Amino acid sequence: LTDNQSITEADLIKGCLSGDRRIQEKLYQRFSPKMYGICLRYANNHYDAKDILQDGFVKVFRNLEKFRGEGSFEGWMRRVFVNTAIEHYRKKIYINSISETEENTIEDKSVSALDQLAEKDIIELVQKLSPGYRTVFNMYVIEGYSHKEIGDILGINEGTSKSQLARAKSILQKMVITLLDEKRKKITP
Amino acid sequence: MLQENYIKKLQDFEAAPPAMLWSSIAAALDEADDAKLFAERMQQYSAPAPADSWNKIISQLNSSIKIENTAPVIKLSRFPKIAIAAALVAAVSIMLWLSDKKNIAASVSTVTNEEIENIAKQYEDKSLKQATTAINASEANNVIAANALNEVSKIMKPIKVHLPLQLNKQIAIHVKPNSSSAHAGITVNNILANKFQGYIPVQSPGGELTFVSPKLNLLASLLQNDNNVATSTDIEKWKLKLEDWKKKIACANILPATNNFFDILEFEKLISEN
Numbered sequence: 153l154t155d156n157q158s159i160t161e162a163d164l165i166k167g168c169l170s171g172d173r174r175i176q177e178k179l180y181q182r183f184s185p186k187m188y189g190i191c192l193r194y195a196n197n198h199y200d201a202k203d204i205l206q207d208g209f210v211k212v213f214r215n216l217e218k219f220r221g222e223g224s225f226e227g228w229m230r231r232v233f234v235n236t237a238i239e240h241y242r243k244k245i246y247i248n249s250i251s252e253t254e255e256n257t258i259e260d261k262s263v264s265a266l267d268q269l270a271e272k273d274i275i276e277l278v279q280k281l282s283p284g285y286r287t288v289f290n291m292y293v294i295e296g297y298s299h300k301e302i303g304d305i306l307g308i309n310e311g312t313s314k315s316q317l318a319r320a321k322s323i324l325q326k327m328v329i330t331l332l333d334e335k336r337k338k339i340t341p
Numbered sequence: 342m343l344q345e346n347y348i349k350k351l352q353d354f355e356a357a358p359p360a361m362l363w364s365s366i367a368a369a370l371d372e373a374d375d376a377k378l379f380a381e382r383m384q385q386y387s388a389p390a391p392a393d394s395w396n397k398i399i400s401q402l403n404s405s406i407k408i409e410n411t412a413p414v415i416k417l418s419r420f421p422k423i424a425i426a427a428a429l430v431a432a433v434s435i436m437l438w439l440s441d442k443k444n445i446a447a448s449v450s451t452v453t454n455e456e457i458e459n460i461a462k463q464y465e466d467k468s469l470k471q472a473t474t475a476i477n478a479s480e481a482n483n484v485i486a487a488n489a490l491n492e493v494s495k496i497m498k499p500i501k502v503h504l505p506l507q508l509n510k511q512i513a514i515h516v517k518p519n520s521s522s523a524h525a526g527i528t529v530n531n532i533l534a535n536k537f538q539g540y541i542p543v544q545s546p547g548g549e550l551t552f553v554s555p556k557l558n559l560l561a562s563l564l565q566n567d568n569n570v571a572t573s574t575d576i577e578k579w580k581l582k583l584e585d586w587k588k589k590i591a592c593a594n595i596l597p598a599t600n601n602f603f604d605i606l607e608f609e610k611l612i613s614e615n
Contacts, residue, residue, distance in 0.1 A: 176402075177395060180390075180395055180398065184394070184395075185387030185388055185389055186386075187390075188388045188389070188391075189383075189385075189386040189388050193383065193386075198391075202391050205390060205394055206394055206398055206401065209394075209398045210398055210401050210402060213398075213402060214402075266379060267375060267379060271382060271383060271386040274383065275386070293376065293379070293380060293383075294379075294380045294383045294384060295380075296380060
């Protein structure tokens with residue numbers, strides 16, 4: 153075990169709460185790759201992801217006393233970073249309101265083709281979605297929020313969240329197919 | 342009893358499920374599993390954080406600590422807030438009012454100073470030059486100057502001459518009227534004399550400003566027995582001259598006055614004729 157891994161999570165939290173900069177850095181080193189992965193999914197690009205990562209860790213260190221030990225620490229941190237990312241794009245998350253009739257016509261399909269892609273490629277495709285689609289897709293498909301929870305957090309109704317997800321999946325499906333075609337063409341010219 | 346059997350029969354009823362149903366269920370389960378796996382896969386995704394991120398986080402944390410240390414939050418209820426705001430508004434208003442007042446005073450003073458400067462130049466260009474030339478010319482001229490000074494000292498009242506604001510001083514030239522004695526108390530300020538290029542400004546009771554040569558400084562000092570200005574040799578020499586001048590003036594028919602003081606050449610001519 154490295155020095156970083158030898159410290160328990162409880163010790164890390166305790167050290168961070170006492171304001172020990174050395175321990176804070178160890179916590180950062182342990183969790184920053186995963187948190188940066190989250191930031192990349194919610195961001196448009198690497199620059200925004202970097203800003204979200206920075207803001208997220210500052211929030212973690214400032215609000216650490218609010219973590220009561222219920223559930224995993226990583227889960228708590230993930231929520232902090234998701235909220236930070238949503239906050240970052242809140243003004244840009246423009247959600248097209250559609251009628252209930254329209255909502256019912258949208259078919260929710262799974263984007264099965266995503267399985268064929270590497271995570272890095274998937275993230276690059278997700279980044280191409282508009283902030284609204286991207287946020288709902290991330291929250292529902294990856295973070296596991298319910299449509300009701302998404303609606304509450306983003307200030308939209310449940311049906312809108314569903315329709316956003318369906319559209320996001322539809323767009324992603326098309327992008328995945330296009331990408332796979334390009335890859336095939338590269339292999340067999 | 343019969344009814345109970347019937348219910349049991351219905352509960353135990355078994356039927357062959359539709360063909361291909363299991364494949365549909367399995368597909369649905371797979372889909373759910375796939376989604377779960379996909380989500381887990383994406384959740385586990387990690388990427389190395391940018392190299393300089395930690396430094397930026399530290400600097401942000403440090404800056405927030407500094408702000409917390411230097412700027413304690415003072416919680417005030419509504420009334421103190423209103424009171425402080427009102428006090429601030431009042432203080433700013435008073436400052437503005439005082440500033441306006443000062444500006445007005447300054448502008449008035451400036452005009453006055455400009456006027457004085459103009460007068461100084463005017464006199465410098467005309468008779469005053471003639472007067473100083475005459476004083477330097479001869480001993481006889483010194484007699485005239487002494488007479489003139491005596492006359493001026495008789496009619497002058499204590500006056501104050503305000504220097505331009507730039508010098509930030511108020512310097513007084515006191516020309517005290519003293520009818521019983523020709524040795525009028527005259528105080529000449531060298532700073533003021535320097536301001537008017539060497540000439541001493543003297544103001545009459547009517548407000549007319551007159552400039553005389555700084556050479557009269559020594560004379561004026563001797564007249565009021567101010568021995569600090571000149572050396573003992575000078576004092577003795579000038580005392581003798583003054584006594585001589587006084588005798589001559591006492592015999593003269595024409596006395597210098599403010600209206601003929603500056604026409605000193607004409608004055609000299611008149612005395613010579615007499």
